[in-house]
Amino acid sequence: MKTFKEIKYKAEKIFEKKKLQNDFYGFQIQPNTKFLKGISRKEIDKLETIFGFDFPWDYREMLLNISGLDTEEVSLDPDREDEIRFDNFFYQYSRDIEKSKWLVEDINTFKIYVEEALTEAGFDVSQIIGYIPIYHHRAIVVFRNKYLSPVISVMGADIIVYGNNLIEFFKNDFLRF
Numbered sequence: 001m002k003t004f005k006e007i008k009y010k011a012e013k014i015f016e017k018k019k020l021q022n023d024f025y026g027f028q029i030q031p032n033t034k035f036l037k038g039i040s041r042k043e044i045d046k047l048e049t050i051f052g053f054d055f056p057w058d059y060r061e062m063l064l065n066i067s068g069l070d071t072e073e074v075s076l077d078p079d080r081e082d083e084i085r086f087d088n089f090f091y092q093y094s095r096d097i098e099k100s101k102w103l104v105e106d107i108n109t110f111k112i113y114v115e116e117a118l119t120e121a122g123f124d125v126s127q128i129i130g131y132i133p134i135y136h137h138r139a140i141v142v143f144r145n146k147y148l149s150p151v152i153s154v155m156g157a158d159i160i161v162y163g164n165n166l167i168e169f170f171k172n173d174f175l176r177f
Helices: 004-017 041-051 057-065 097-109 111-120 166-174
Strands: 026-028 073-076 085-087 128-135 138-143 151-155 158-163
Touching: 004 057, 004 166, 041 057, 057 166, 097 111, 097 128, 097 138, 097 151, 111 151, 111 158, 128 166, 138 166, 151 166, 158 166
Parallel strands: none
Antiparallel strands: 026 073, 073 085, 128 138, 138 151, 151 158
16 A cells, blocks of 8 residues: 555545544544545645745645544543533644644653654654644654655654654554454
């Protein structure tokens, strides 16, 4: 599986058959969720201007095919102590610029741990030019080399490389059900 069209197709098939896990605490993708249609190259170029850097090639490809989810994720509390909550964690730009700022702030606050995780994974942190929040507490690390697109997971100082590239991230987060 090499393209976002293939990932989109396979993930949506998984979402069709998915059942909510009532014993799982936290947010889940709801059954029959679909990916939203991608955006145009012109819209991508505008987003690059807003972010202040060129996007990795595979993020551009993703945006041409996928721009978010059509249904909010749901949080069920198996102990039934919390109310059912809904949210959309797949950031859609330019709409979610403000909503996603917290993640870049956390990355900058815990930069030493970000760089440690990326260095351990074999990335040259001196080549980082930015970050793109993509899904809840996950962000693409943007390098000068546009063929690189590792995704990090950031929970305070707990930072891991969640995918060595965007395709690997999608396999980890959306094709594991």
